[in-house]
Structure formats: structure tokens, C-alpha cells
Amino acid sequence: MNITTVVGARPQFIKAAVVSREIAREAERRPLTERIVHTGQHFDANMSDVFFEELGIPAPAHHLGIGGGTHGQNTGRMIEAIESVLLDERPDVVLVYGDTDSTVAAALAAVKLNIPIAHVEAGLRSFNRRMPEEINRVITDHVSDLLFTPTAAAVENLAREGISSAAVQAVGDVMLDATIDFASRAERESTILEQLGCTSGAYILATVHRQENTDSPAVMKAVVDAFAAVSRPIVWPLHPRARRRLHEFGLTVPATVVVTEPLGYLDMVKLEKHARLIATDSGGVQKEAYFHGVPCVTMREETEWRELVDAGWNVLVPPGSGRLGEALEALFSTGPAESRSMSIYGDGQAAKRIVDGLLGFASTPAAWTASGRAADATAPPIAARPDWSAA
Ligand code: UDP
Secondary structure (H helix, E strand, C coil): CEEEEEECCHHHHHHHHHHHHHHHHHHCCCCCEEEEEECCCCCCHHHCHHHHHHHCCCCCCEECCCCCCCHHHHHHHHHHHHHHHHHHHCCCEEEEECCCHHHHHHHHHHHHCCCCEEEECCCCCCCCCCCHHHHHHHHHHHHCCEEEECCHHHHHHHHHCCCCHHHEEECCCHHHHHHHHHHHHHHHHCCHHHHHCCCCCCCEEEECCCHHHHCCHHHHHHHHHHHHHCCCCEEEECCHHHHHHHHHCCCCCCCCEEEECCCCHHHHHHHHHHCCEEEECCHHHHHHHHHCCCCEEECCCCCCCHHHHHCCCEEECCHHHCCHHHHHHHHHHHCCCCCCCHHHHCCCCHHHHHHHHHHHHHHCHHHHHHCCCCCCCCCCCCCCHHHHHHC
């Protein structure tokens, strides 16, 4: 079986790291290959290369170098470039992750070539269609043939949208696999606490990168004002978009906040694990807070990871609400709850189940048929480039 994996953004590198490792393990026993396409959506060394190096992700076979444009520009250029790669490689399946422009571009390129698509982290919904990520998720799920879901809520969302249950596999969350795999290494190898002068259990770790927050001057000001009002030390690894917007909006980060460049995964995991409180608008960081037993304030109106709010580990506080500073102070004082159950995100074996699912899919045409695409006798096979362009 030949897999073409398409990634392009930081969280996708982390998710792909654990699955690629499992694919490599399985490839020792049977004919199985993975070729990675990096779209270039995240291109800074500390948003991309560091993850390939630290997490041992195989080097991309193709680097498309597409990033820095608008959503439409990036997605359009990616579809064209990914189509070209797929026509050359003719994989048995295209593997995509999450909800970025790279995800939806790969899915659209593959579906038009009638190549099966497997989507890791399928079924998540914020029910907020103003978010670009929500559009990417919905489209990708509806053209995918194998949908690997991380949570029970994700399975329910897909059922509600009429996606065939035969195509859905509840595998658990690959980010739990990553946390389990890398937490002890982070503990041993990272010296970030010493570098930043942080005391374990005595600081807030903050991240902000979502467009709905970074692109509004009022919201960015509210975040900065709230951080200034909090009496606790805050560490804020700045996403490039947040850094750009702070500069454009003429906002100054208060001196009490330790600002860093985006961090590698091992440093980030170590900072998460030793934080007293995490404040974020990131999907991945919300869950990692839970995995490490750290309370979390999510700076958004809603979250795809609803179960954390229901369990009381995550509190939603939109930055523009005027309540952010107060919420951070209060939760810092309260500290973590007594207990938590990891089982809502599986058992740390999601990557293995994904690879089993891919191999099973290859050997069982029934699953492929469930999508309705393989059942269509008139569907053309993947054509050689000249024939296809003539179609
Ligand atoms: N992360 C990292 N360095 C940072 C900030 C985040 O390694 O400076 C990791 C974080 O631990 C998590 C992932 O990046 O695993 C989350 O990515 P991001 O917040 O960019 O995207 P989202 O999860 O919201 O899709």
C-alpha cells in the first residue's frame, strides 16, 4: 500500500509524527510506503523544521513552498500543486490531518482524482462557520472515505451529518499518543524552565494564534490588557501571526510577560506540564493541558473539545468579554481538580489503530464502497496526466 501524507502546519507535524512512526514500523513487515508532502503553509524553521528534527518525522518527498497568501490563494495553489504530485505518485490513499488549508486542499485534489482519502481528527465541530477551520473540517469530512475520530462527540457529529458509519473509525486522539510518547523525553531533555527563569507550578502559559483573536485590534488589546492586569508570571510563546498583529496594532506586551519565539515541541510540553494554568485559543494546547492535569482557560466563544468544558477542566472565556484577567486570577488560585479520565481521548494507541484502519481499508473494498465513490462503475481510474487533463 502506498500512502501520500499531506501536512503543512505545526499541529499536523505533531500528529503525523506518531502515525508516520507506526507506518514505518508496519512497513518492516509488509509492502507499505509513505511519502510526505509538505505544503509550506508554515515555513519558519521554528514552526516547521524543528518538529521534523525533534520528532523524527521522515523528510518530505515534496516541499511545495506555498504559504503566506490569503486562504483562497493558498488553497488554490495547493490544490494545483498537490494534484500534480498525486498524478505522478498515484497513491492508494491520501492521508490528511486536522482542519487547515493544507487539509482541505489535499482532500479536494484527491477526491477529483478518485483517490481514497483518510482524515485523521475527523468529526470535530465548533458549529461556528465564521472560522476557516470549520469550513475546512466540514468539506474534508464530506469527501473522505475513512474518517478517524478522536472523541465520542466527533462520531455523533458525523452521524448527524449523514456520513456513513461504515467509513467512521473511533480510534482516539493521536495527540494523546504524542503526549505519552514525548512527555518523559521533554522532562529529561528540555531546559526551558531554567532558560526562562520559570518556577514549576508558579506561572501561566499562554498561546494565541486564531484568526478571530489575532486579527481584531480590540480583541488583541483585550488580551494584552488582561495579561497586564494579572499579578502572576505569564510565559507567551508568540505565534508569528500574533507577533505581526501586535506590531501592526501598535500594542506593547507588558513587561511582566515573558515573550518567546514559537517553541519546539519538547520545550512546549515541558512548559505545559509545569504550568499552574494554561490560557490558549489552540485546539491542541487545550487537550495537552488536560493530559498534563493543568487547568485551562480557552480564550474563545466555543470549542470543538466540548468534553473538557463538560468535565470542568476547561473554561471558555472570550477575550473581548472583559472577564479574562479575573478568570485567570481565579483559576490560578483554585488550581487543578482532583481527578480526570484520559479515556475520553482513547488509550494512547490511536496511531496504531489508524495504520490498522488504513491496511484494512486497502484489503476490504467494502469500506471503500461505503463512500459511494468506488461503487461508481463509471468513475474513471486515475489517469495519466495527458489523458486526465483532456477529460
Ligand atoms: N506548540 C509548540 N510550540 C509552540 C506552541 C504550540 O510545539 O510554541 C504545539 C502544542 O504543544 C500543540 C500544537 O503545537 O501540540 C498546537 O498547535 P497550534 O496551537 O498551532 O494549532 P491548533 O492545535 O489550534 O490546531
